[in-house]
Amino acid sequence: MELTGADIVVRCLQDEGIEYIFGYPGGAALHIYDALYTQEKVKHILVRHEQAAAHAADGYARATGKPGVVLVTSGPGVTNAVTGIATAYMDSIPMVVISGQVPTHLIGDDAFQEVDAVGITRPCVKHNFLVKDVKDLASTIKKAFYVATTGRPGPVLVDVPKDITAHKTEYIYPKSVAMRSYAPVSKGHPKQVKRALEILLSAKRPMIYTGGGIIMAEAQSELRELVRTLGYPCTNTLMGLGSYPADDPMFLGMLGMHGTYEANMAMHDCDVMLAIGARFDDRITGDLAKFSPYSKIIHVDVDPSSIGKNVRVDVPIVGDAKSVVTELLNQMKAADRKPDEAALKKWWKQIEEWRSIKSLEYDRTSELIKPQFVLEKLHEVTAGDAYVTSDVGQHQMWAAQYYGFNQPRRWINSGGLGTMGFGLPAAMGVQLAFPDSPVVCVTGEASIIMCIQELSTCRQYDLPIKIVNLNNRYMGMVRQWQEFFYDRRYSHSYMDALPDFEALAKAFGHSGMRIEKPGDVEGALREALAMKDRLVFMDFITDQTENVYPMIAAGSGHNQMHLHPGTGEPPEERELA
């Protein structure tokens, strides 16, 4: 039977097993919306702004590992989604975006709501397509899902002109895809793994540094086994949090600009570094010239272009984190060599010394609400088991530092692009995927305003998200940089004329709370989280002057951290083992 292009789009989504799509209708997408109307398999979530559609699909993808799907119209529909697409691209999130386009005969005419969608998204997608013939539609959508979800995942856009959605053809959804120009590598080269193992076992001061790649590859159990078998310390990037349990003694916390003292010092002093699914981003390395000066580096990544991009690597291994770590474990079992116990003991002693500085300590006697305290309490109240999304800034770093993620896919944040406005829509995607799990959006009063309209979507679909707004009346991270590096000239970082968030939440049909005293924090969290049938907006009025510590200023090395003023200065003299 022949189907219209619009029906084909919907059938493809059904056959792909897509549960939810996030979108917003408009002229060029109307045929597709009409096709959606007559079926129930694929549920459409109507957002209030296309940026949120992409973030929601992104949150869904991060929490489930399945691709997120977005449907927008041409022109502003696509341009509004670009921020969300770029966010997914930077964090390698599998996503398929279907955009309406003006009819083929009008393309290039500056038609109403026309934009070169393929051109405008090219730098922020893994790949994109413009469908010019209805006969290519199903196979293109199949390719889009294939490219988005394999290798290093990423967003793929399929631009579908309106006339194509009206044309008819036989519907055949391909079972598999073969693309001569696209063949992602999965297995690491066994010889490279052997070389890596030799270096790993000869280490005196080893360090395992892992990122989002472990989560993408679902390699958390393999990583755990590797760390425990070797007895080596492990640190996670912002994107990798949860891939190794935060409460494990082998875990040194997050590393990088706001990483723990022990993680950064160990990165600096180590003699062998095993990096898996991490990309040596500038927020991780600090000044490259000062980065880990003594180490031999083994780098495992599914994307060859990540290897050797920022730092020189001694053993490159291209492959999927799960298969490479499995191969490492297998070879290790077969090898008769063991890690150097004596050296390791000395190394751990040094690490424990660094750890004893307690770089995440903060003032617990303050009469003002300390944001760190809210996050510690949130961990306690949710038993560390909530899905936590965040926006971008101080609250994001505090959530990363203090929530303590023990499982992968629980920490949902915009790491690479640093997109304010991400948290609430991302939480919608997560809550839809896990309707019975607690989903908390940790945000700040500046970030939440950027996609505040989504409170309306949350009402429409009864999403019982809990919003933890750390309200310090500043763009906190901007203020912090201005305090440190701009002589306290707080240029435009003050949030004036803020709404009454409690009333605002109520206006959208939700519950709201305002919490002003440290003593009320736990009670408020417990009360809000007990309300499982509704969204609760908790507006925590926090200490305006609190800063995120430790901090490595731009241009500094890992051993040059600013610690919390209350912590005291780190010991200066160190002797390498």
Add this chain to the structure above:
Amino acid sequence: MRHIISILLENEAGALSRVAGLFSARGYNIESLTVAPTDDRTLSRMTIVTRGSEQIIEQIVKQLNKLVDVVKLQDLTEGAHIERELMLVKVKAVDAFREEVKRLVDIFRGRIIDVTDSTYTLELTGTVEKLDAFVKALEVTDIIEVVRSGVTGIARGDRALTI
């Protein structure tokens, strides 16, 4: 270091802009770029001349390989290779210069492909250096217009870029 990178890519709308966009987005330099379909109409062959440190060239090669439209590529400068560029030059050719330019064209093994009372249009193929030398030699007369194709190349011997 100067590198010549040959790329086989899907002959599809937008493939060229993906490559060009990659170079501009990542700040790599392009000295020249040529592209045309091959004997297999579904494939285009592109030749890019670029410069950069070994580390940059390695990144360029990896980033190009990452593009979904790129089927295969080869850094020609890694082995023995032949490179050629085509140049068309229009020069003023009057009085004694008509003979002088003709002699130069013979010396450089070029051809005169169009003639008017006052101009010659010349064609020359060769390496970048040969073309540069020819342009310099032509400075005895007035050069009206120069058009160069950009470098294209192929590996020597058995080495080949095919799928």
